[in-house]
Amino acid sequence: MAAVSSWNLVFTRPSRQRSLSSSSSSSSSALSWARSLPSFPSKSHLRFAPGASRTASPTVLSLLDAKPTVLVTEKLGEAGLDLLRAFANVDCSYNLSPEELCTKISLCDALIVRSGTRVTREVFESSGGRLKVVGRAGVGIDNVDVSAATEHGCLVVNAPAANTIAAAEHGIALLASMARNIAQADASVKAGKWQRNKYVGVSLVAKTLAIMGFGKVGSEVARRAKGLGMHVIVHDPYAPADRARAIGVEMVSFDEAISTADFISLHMPLTPATSKVLNDEVFAKMKKGVRIVNVARGGVIDEEALLRALDSGIVAQAALDVFTEEPPPQDSKLVQHENVTVTPHLGASTTEAQEGVAIEIADAVIRALKGELAATAVNAPMVPAEVISELTPYVDLAEKLGRLATQLVAGGSGIKSVKVGFASARGPDDLDTRLLRAMVTKGLIEPISSVFVNLVNADFTAKQRGLRITEERIVLDGSPENPLEYIQVQIANVESKFASSMSESGEISVEGKVKDGKPHLTKVGSFGVDVSLEGSLILCRQIDQPGMIGKVGGILGEENVNVNYMSVGRTAPGKQAIMTIGVDEEPSRETLMAIGEIPDIEEFVFLKL
Ligand SMILES: NC(=O)C1=CN([C@@H]2O[C@H](COP(=O)(O)OP(=O)(O)OC[C@H]3O[C@@H](n4cnc5c(N)ncnc54)[C@H](O)[C@@H]3O)[C@@H](O)[C@H]2O)C=CC1
Numbered sequence: 253m254a255a256v257s258s259w260n261l262v263f264t265r266p267s268r269q270r271s272l273s274s275s276s277s278s279s280s281s282a283l284s285w286a287r288s289l290p291s292f293p294s295k296s297h298l299r300f301a302p303g304a305s306r307t308a309s310p311t312v313l314s315l316l317d318a319k320p321t322v323l324v325t326e327k328l329g330e331a332g333l334d335l336l337r338a339f340a341n342v343d344c345s346y347n348l349s350p351e352e353l354c355t356k357i358s359l360c361d362a363l364i365v366r367s368g369t370r371v372t373r374e375v376f377e378s379s380g381g382r383l384k385v386v387g388r389a390g391v392g393i394d395n396v397d398v399s400a401a402t403e404h405g406c407l408v409v410n411a412p413a414a415n416t417i418a419a420a421e422h423g424i425a426l427l428a429s430m431a432r433n434i435a436q437a438d439a440s441v442k443a444g445k446w447q448r449n450k451y452v453g454v455s456l457v458a459k460t461l462a463i464m465g466f467g468k469v470g471s472e473v474a475r476r477a478k479g480l481g482m483h484v485i486v487h488d489p490y491a492p493a494d495r496a497r498a499i500g501v502e503m504v505s506f507d508e509a510i511s512t513a514d515f516i517s518l519h520m521p522l523t524p525a526t527s528k529v530l531n532d533e534v535f536a537k538m539k540k541g542v543r544i545v546n547v548a549r550g551g552v553i554d555e556e557a558l559l560r561a562l563d564s565g566i567v568a569q570a571a572l573d574v575f576t577e578e579p580p581p582q583d584s585k586l587v588q589h590e591n592v593t594v595t596p597h598l599g600a601s602t603t604e605a606q607e608g609v610a611i612e613i614a615d616a617v618i619r620a621l622k623g624e625l626a627a628t629a630v631n632a633p634m635v636p637a638e639v640i641s642e643l644t645p646y647v648d649l650a651e652k653l654g655r656l657a658t659q660l661v662a663g664g665s666g667i668k669s670v671k672v673g674f675a676s677a678r679g680p681d682d683l684d685t686r687l688l689r690a691m692v693t694k695g696l697i698e699p700i701s702s703v704f705v706n707l708v709n710a711d712f713t714a715k716q717r718g719l720r721i722t723e724e725r726i727v728l729d730g731s732p733e734n735p736l737e738y739i740q741v742q743i744a745n746v747e748s749k750f751a752s753s754m755s756e757s758g759e760i761s762v763e764g765k766v767k768d769g770k771p772h773l774t775k776v777g778s779f780g781v782d783v784s785l786e787g788s789l790i791l792c793r794q795i796d797q798p799g800m801i802g803k804v805g806g807i808l809g810e811e812n813v814n815v816n817y818m819s820v821g822r823t824a825p826g827k828q829a830i831m832t833i834g835v836d837e838e839p840s841r842e843t844l845m846a847i848g849e850i851p852d853i854e855e856f857v858f859l860k861l
Pocket residue numbers: 391392393412415416419464465466467468469470487488489490491519520521522525526547548549573574597598599600601
């Protein structure tokens with residue numbers, strides 16, 4: 253007999269090899285789809301911030317009441333804070349330096365920011381895995397390193413709807429006040445002057461307004477501008493044409509928009525593609541005397557190019573709420589320019605919008621901390637509530653099949669290619685499998701690594717480990733009463749600890765279905781089995797003969813290991829059979845070795861779910 257290591261026992265007999273293995277796995281409490289998301293940690297996650305006192309820190313002490321901690325780094329409406337306080341310890345710390353934020357974050361489960369906090373990769377790295385959700389109390393997420401969040405399994409949610417009207421109204425306010433020199437005239441009167449000839453404005457009616465970015469804010473600006481009698485054209489490569497038809501505006505190309513407009517209003521997000529989209533070359537194509545409004549992001553304009561365009565008269569006026577650097581330098585020539593009207597990023601700053609945004613983000617963060625899927629997730633699939641409730645039992649099944657399959661791989665094989673089959677009578681468009689695939693990935697990876705996998709980082713983690721997961725849809729006949737008939741997980745190009753788990757085509761293959769709301773294993777390799785996926789499992793291959801169940805059951809009984817389920821699947825009477833035994837407790841190594849010693853058992857494996 254080969255040497256016995258602590259978690260991987262291999263028995264070899266002259267005529268055949270049998271294996272008995274156990275792989276470590278994370279706890280298997282009542283599972284639900286919620287486990288696919290980062291949820292509020294247990295006390296074992298409590299840790300001290302670097303340099304924090306282990307006895308005196310009130311923040312550390314407050315953690316001991318097992319409520320999650322939410323750090324709010326910018327002003328948030330009271331209604332949202334009240335919701336958060338009912339669920340969590342809320343730490344409102346404004347004006348933190350980047351270093352202070354990195355120190356504090358290791359004590360926080362959630363972070364809520366607005367546009368003034370940069371949530372960098374360092375923030376996620378400093379959190380030591382505790383940060384589960386970043387809530388952006390507003391729309392733009394350009395200040396959050398979403399890739400770093402995803403890599404760390406941290407959900408990012410925003411509040412995309414509550415400040416739309418405020419931003420649109422601010423855009424219209426800037427448009428009108430720019431056209432009529434309101435800010436300059438106000439300053440002039442307050443300085444004791446009365447310059448009626450200097451501040452003659454331009455009219456809006458019948459002028460062409462080009463809206464760049466026809467999303468939520470852009471659409472509302474379009475509606476309002478039409479009400480002012482303007483001719484509105486829009487440019488947005490991704491907006492649906494029926495939205496333009498519904499509002500009664502014309503969709504045009506980028507070049508047409510910028511070359512025919514009297515006014516240009518920017519409403520696209522800041523992305524690598526939109527960065528400095530208004531630059532020298534583009535200003536050169538504009539109508540002389542064009543007027544520009546920016547309530548989107550400073551970075552979509554090359555600010556130095558804008559200054560040149562203002563000085564040369566191509567741009568007559570600009571009204572800016574947002575800047576590349578916020579606040580902009582005091583001596584900024586752009587800010588000081590006499591034809592430029594500025595506001596300090598006030599687009600979302602109305603009482604109504606701030607209350608709405610605060611409630612929206614508090615709700616999303618609380619849901620995320622409870623492990624629920626957020627409707628406004630930025631870096632995870634948004635799965636509608638009805639789909640979630642329908643898929644809940646299959647989520648558990650998917651993770652357990654992944655766990656089983658990965659534990660069947662013989663050490664050193666290295667998993668590279670996994671195929672997940674979804675058998676359903678539903679049409680492919682009628683079944684959202686993203687959540688299930690993430691859970692199979694979780695099951696595959698977690699038992700063999702220290703990585704925490706969830707819906708947010710499943711695809712990233714698989715890719716990083718060189719694990720290719722493909723999906724196959726097995727279309728069944730019949731009426732689609734259930735979303736899924738069975739799920740199949742196959743690992744190719746590996747050896748198995750349990751040879752009988754190999755399918756005829758040479759992959760490790762396990763299959764399961766949901767029965768009475770519970771996950772069941774229904775096939776291992778080409779053997780049909782039927783065992784509820786609870787507790788742990790022993791799979792044995794033997795020559796089909798009477799008395800085998802009794803022998804194995806007897807050994808387990810002697811050690812008080814409760815057998816919760818047993819099933820035998822065989823190729824033909826008297827030939828090979830697979831006995832599947834579900835056990836509540838984990839048998840000792842001695843017990844497992846005693847089972848391995850039963851002469852007619854050819855191979856067996858112990859698997860933790
Ligand atoms: N100043 C402020 O306080 C506020 C600023 N904002 C900013 O306004 C912008 C728009 O916000 P929402 O309308 O809520 O977002 P949204 O996501 O509803 O709309 C953005 C639109 O821009 C389009 N777009 C993307 N790339 C584009 C490109 N290269 N050219 C043209 N269009 C492009 C998208 O297809 C989308 O339709 C965001 O940058 C947001 O951060 C939003 C609220 C307040």
